[in-house]
Amino acid sequence: MELDHLLRDAVRRLADAGIPSPRADAELLASWVLGLSRGELALKALTGLEVSGADAERISDLVAERCRRVPLQHLTGSAPFRSLELRVGPGVFIPRPETESVVEAVLGQLRRLGEEGIRRPRIVDLGTGSGAIAAAVAAEFPAAEVHAVELSAEAVAWARMNFEVLPDHAAQVTLHHGDLRRSPELLGELSGTFDVVVSNPPYIPADMVPTEVEVREHDPQMALYGGGEGGLELPFAVVAAAEELLRPGGWFIMEHAELQAGPIAEHCAAQPLLESVHTHRDLTGRDRATSAVLARAQRGDVAKWRA
Numbered sequence: 012m013e014l015d016h017l018l019r020d021a022v023r024r025l026a027d028a029g030i031p032s033p034r035a036d037a038e039l040l041a042s043w044v045l046g047l048s049r050g051e052l053a054l055k056a057l058t059g060l061e062v063s064g065a066d067a068e069r070i071s072d073l074v075a076e077r078c079r080r081v082p083l084q085h086l087t088g089s090a091p092f093r094s095l096e097l098r099v100g101p102g103v104f105i106p107r108p109e110t111e112s113v114v115e116a117v118l119g120q121l122r123r124l125g126e127e128g129i130r131r132p133r134i135v136d137l138g139t140g141s142g143a144i145a146a147a148v149a150a151e152f153p154a155a156e157v158h159a160v161e162l163s164a165e166a167v168a169w170a171r172m173n174f175e176v177l178p179d180h181a182a183q184v185t186l187h188h189g190d191l192r193r194s195p196e197l198l199g200e201l202s203g204t205f206d207v208v209v210s211n212p213p214y215i216p217a218d219m220v221p222t223e224v225e226v227r228e229h230d231p232q233m234a235l236y237g238g239g240e241g242g243l244e245l246p247f248a249v250v251a252a253a254e255e256l257l258r259p260g261g262w263f264i265m266e267h268a269e270l271q272a273g274p275i276a277e278h279c280a281a282q283p284l285l286e287s288v289h290t291h292r293d294l295t296g297r298d299r300a301t302s303a304v305l306a307r308a309q310r311g312d313v314a315k316w317r318a
């Protein structure tokens with residue numbers, strides 16, 4: 012079958028199934044099966060490439076799965092995230108483009124620390140999922156000592172795969188399997204020494220079930236729902252963990268839903284150990300992350316405040 016004909020058929024089927032970006036999805040699935048870039052695929056379609064029966068059948072089967080709203084990233088087994096192609100699949104949250112802005116803010120902070128003479132900053136990613144944030148930071152700031160905490164055993168397996176392909180992964184990234192609410196014990200003597208804490212925790216309120224089938228049925232429940240009132244239980248647990256993990260003067264940033272920006276900023280401002288609370292906008296201008304700094308007091312004072 013001619014590639015052009017096959018693509019047109021795939022686009023029509025995907026559009027009929029209500030897929031929001033039928034052409035992009037058809038091209039990405041065909042590119043993946045044929046081992047071509049999207050640019051090469053477009054050229055081959057124009058020049059009348061004939062696709063073998065086996066490849067045409069494989070593409071058609073994947074299109075059928077996509078029509079049943081299986082996420083594109085599960086079908087190709089990968090998700091682009093900053094400079095990386097992360098391996099993803101069932102059991103792990105698919106990284107989102109807005110989280111790339113959080114990584115950008117982290118890199119800015121790491122560069123500022125470099126200017127202050129901190130050459131090997133220590134950073135921890137709480138709820139690492141596929142390892143997206145931790146792997147991107149390790150790839151783009153190789154001097155950083157990166158730690159990642161994750162509770163789901165399935166997600167840990169995906170994160171491990173994504174860390175193992177980093178050039179110097181053994182020296183750069185340490186994965187800790189456990190509950191972020193217990194991260195001070197999990198990280199032991201490193202607690203109180205981190206320069207940066209970053210997190211994209213589960214934050215969806217229980218009564219706001221996502222409308223997108225791909226999210227509702229394929230992202231793990233543990234990755235979605237924050238628990239407690241307004242989905243804020245885990246985000247607030249991240250704030251508490253950050254207070255324990257950071258060194259005095261250390262900085263944390265957390266992604267959240269736009270509606271949670273106010274309550275999270277208020278919560279952070281109410282913590283006696285936190286200062287310089289700041290809300291960050293994503294590329295579309297929405298308030299999607301909050302950062303704060305652990306007060307630059309002596310640890311003894313901090314211990315007193317905590318008592």
Ligand SMILES: C[S@@+](CC[C@H](N)C(=O)[O-])C[C@H]1O[C@@H](n2cnc3c(N)ncnc32)[C@H](O)[C@@H]1O
Binds near residue numbers: 163
């Ligand atoms: C929204 S996902 C974000 C994943 C990844 N950081 C990203 O940005 O793509 C939240 C992650 O937190 C993990 N998680 C949920 N509860 C946790 C807990 N109590 N301790 C550690 N990780 C947890 C989930 O399994 C999931 O991988």
